[in-house]
Amino acid sequence: MASSYFRQALSEVKPENKRFVQKNLEITTQILAILKRKGMTQRDLAERLGKKEAEVSRMLTGLQNLTLRTLTKVEAALEEDIVLTPLKAHEMLRTDGLKTAKVVSFKSTNIFHESQGHMQVSMKGSRSMRAYTRETGDVRRLNQLTSFERKPAKVS
Amino acid sequence: MATIIRIEAFALYEEVGFYTIFKDENEESETDRFIIRFSAKSHPSYVSGYKDSLDNIVTWIDEIGMRGTHVASLRFENDALALPPKLIRDQSLVTLETHQPPLRLYCIKLSPQIIVLCGGGIKTAQSAQESPDLSASFRLANKVANELTGMIQAKEIVLEDTQLKADENPLELWLP
Numbered sequence: 001m002a003s004s005y006f007r008q009a010l011s012e013v014k015p016e017n018k019r020f021v022q023k024n025l026e027i028t029t030q031i032l033a034i035l036k037r038k039g040m041t042q043r044d045l046a047e048r049l050g051k052k053e054a055e056v057s058r059m060l061t062g063l064q065n066l067t068l069r070t071l072t073k074v075e076a077a078l079e080e081d082i083v084l085t086p087l088k089a090h091e092m093l094r095t096d097g098l099k100t101a102k103v104v105s106f107k108s109t110n111i112f113h114e115s116q117g118h119m120q121v122s123m124k125g126s127r128s129m130r131a132y133t134r135e136t137g138d139v140r141r142l143n144q145l146t147s148f149e150r151k152p153a154k155v156s
Numbered sequence: 157m158a159t160i161i162r163i164e165a166f167a168l169y170e171e172v173g174f175y176t177i178f179k180d181e182n183e184e185s186e187t188d189r190f191i192i193r194f195s196a197k198s199h200p201s202y203v204s205g206y207k208d209s210l211d212n213i214v215t216w217i218d219e220i221g222m223r224g225t226h227v228a229s230l231r232f233e234n235d236a237l238a239l240p241p242k243l244i245r246d247q248s249l250v251t252l253e254t255h256q257p258p259l260r261l262y263c264i265k266l267s268p269q270i271i272v273l274c275g276g277g278i279k280t281a282q283s284a285q286e287s288p289d290l291s292a293s294f295r296l297a298n299k300v301a302n303e304l305t306g307m308i309q310a311k312e313i314v315l316e317d318t319q320l321k322a323d324e325n326p327l328e329l330w331l332p
Binding site for chain 2: 002003005006008009010012013014017018020021022025028029032042056057058059060061062063064065
């Protein structure tokens with residue numbers, strides 16, 4: 001059940017306006033997920049950006065016209081990508097010679113070590129690789145996995 | 157003279173239940189009056205030039221209904237500080253605000269899954285109090301938020317997932 005006026009207005013939304021809000025919410029979802037994973041608050045982000053908390057809160061409503069400049073400032077403050085073009089994402093995978101995979105379990109003989117901020121996993125009988133996992137359709141590096149997901153187990 | 161507010165369902169989604177308010181004997185809810193004003197070209201109250209802003213707001217409601225409120229930050233309305241002391245500041249009153257041109261719709265977030273949509277209007281000044289088109293909607297939304305919060309605390313209203321439940325149906329509030 002929905003208000004008829006609301007249904008009517010919804011049916012008349014311009015495609016570009018629909019995309020604007022959808023993309024906006026995808027970005028806010030990403031930022032809020034990063035904050036949660038890093039144990040940061042909106043206030044923490046505001047401090048890093050040199051803004052008031054209210055300004056950050058307003059930025060994350062899903063209705064603000066976020067400029068590229070603002071997005072890149074937030075990316076710099078969080079030290080993470082928020083927006084990746086499909087080409088860029090593909091290039092990152094291709095350049096590193098990686099394959100995309102779900103989180104797999106590993107034999108206890110595997111060696112884990114950190115290199116330049118990324119986990120490198122050596123699998124017995126195969127070339128070393130960085131394992132990627134998919135979360136809500138986004139590719140993440142091993143160092144972005146939750147502690148639960150990073151627990152090694154038997155190889156599959 | 158008391159204002160009678162009726163609370164009814166506006167749009168019920170899987171993740172969020174949106175409700176709205178009807179003031180006194182009005183046939184349209186405050187939210188519908190907001191939508192009509194900026195979309196219905198044949199209506200006497202129609203104001204042109206706000207289609208894009210209205211598009212954004214109705215799309216936001218639709219998307220949040222499907223995705224859940226956790227995907228966005230619902231901003232508490234700081235203008236509550238400008239209210240007279242007798243009106244208690246309520247943390248549940250939030251603002252949906254668009255720009256170019258600026259529209260505001262006031263909402264009451266009762267829980268992560270229940271939002272009561274109120275009215276709104278055109279923002280022409282820095283604050284709601286200073287915007288002639290917003291001040292009445294803002295005050296009404298704040299009074300409703302205050303009343304609903306009290307009723308929840310007194311367990312006269314129960315919030316169950318996306319449903320707002322009360323003994324009387326529809327729920328009526330008498331505001332001073």
